[in-house]
Amino acid sequence: MSIFTIVSIVIPVALASSIPPILQHYGYTHERRYRWLLYLACGLFFISWYVPSPLIDGQDTAFNTHFIGGGIFTGCLWLYLKHALSWHRYWLVEAFSLFALVSALGCMNELFELLVAKTGVAHLSLDDTNWDITANTAGALLVWMVSLGAMGGQRIVRRDT
Template identity: 55%
Template sequence: MYIIFISVFVPIVLAAVVPAVMRRAGLAEERRWRWWLYAACILFWVSWYLPSPLIEGRDTSFTTHFVGGGIFTGLLWYYVKQSLGWRSRWMVELFSLFALVSALGCINELVELGAVKAGLSRLTLEDTNWDILANSLGALVAYAGYLLVGRRIDRPRR
């Protein structure tokens, strides 16, 4: 029940709340880029149902974190970046993505800890390092995709 709730509730709330916050902040260009947010939310939902590999003989949620943590965050970051009209050097952009994936990963781990301690879930808390690695690798793959494809989209039109 916990997985179904999180996999459905989080993307629906994000898809509804984030555009409202962006519009309230006066970002008129937000609508143009919103499909990136929707793609991120769908990816988050799908990630909960993908199989994950055994690592050191233990069941992990590596794929969930790689796709629903890292790549999801990369798409969310791109949506926000484009909505803000923000451009910077590649190192600053990569650092901002890493900061976002780290912050969201930390929030996720705290929610997992809270769910376990409240008796809402029977998650093992031993895979946190693998979760962080998967989140970071997924974000790195998303950034590589941005470098290959997204920068072409970013170029000013003549």
């Protein structure tokens, strides 16, 4: 079994089984109402490892893996946490918080890829980092736009809560 198969299973199982109890422990019992977003995120993360990605400029990439399992996954996880924590801010603050989360997780992923490549655990090219970052950001942006559309543009109005 490859390291990537293990990661595709362990990460979503760990998140789905640990985040809800932590939130409930701290009194966020209404998180259950939004848990489907967490399960969607975890399912997308798992599936993303098995979706083929296109060649870009003749270069083998993991674009779809990062678009789905990086960006869309992070967007759904962010929405889950935002609603579970009842965190509503000015739309620009929310947009930057999503960008910060997708950037942080993307950076952690790239460091993991570097570790795996340099230790010889798996053979992979480190030449597609720019496409990985682009795909992560594009996936999160897609979730942001869909959630904005689902709210009917209500997020543009400043909320003082």
